[in-house]
Amino acid sequence: MQPIDTTTIGQVEPGMTVVDPTGLKAGAVTAVQQPGTTVRPDTAAGIAERLMAVGYVRIDGTGELAHDTYASAEQISAVAPGTVSLRVSRDELFRAES
Secondary structure, three states, rough: OOOOOOOHHHHHHOOEEEEEOOOOOEEEEEEEOOOOOOOOOOOOOOOOHHHHHEEEEEEEOOOOHHHHHHEHHEEEEEEEOOEEOOOOOHHEEOOOOO
C-alpha cells in the first residue's frame, strides 16, 4: 500500500458541493473522516475498513430518490473553495446501506 496523501481530504469541509469529472453535481459533503479514523461508515464490510484506512467523505445525494454515498480520499481529485471534484462518477462511489 502506498502512502496516503492527506492534503486534499484535509481541505474538505461539510457543506461543500461535490461534482463528478463532467461537472455534474453529486451532492454535498455531510461528514469528513481523515485516514485511520475509527468512525465506521455505513457500508458493507471490507469497503468500510478500506474507507476508514484511507479517509472518506459522506455525500448527501441529490434528487428525490438519491442515496447517500461515500468517496474515499483516493477518489477526490481536487478541492477548490466550496467544491470537491471527484476522479470518478457518482455511480462509482460507495453506497450507504441505510
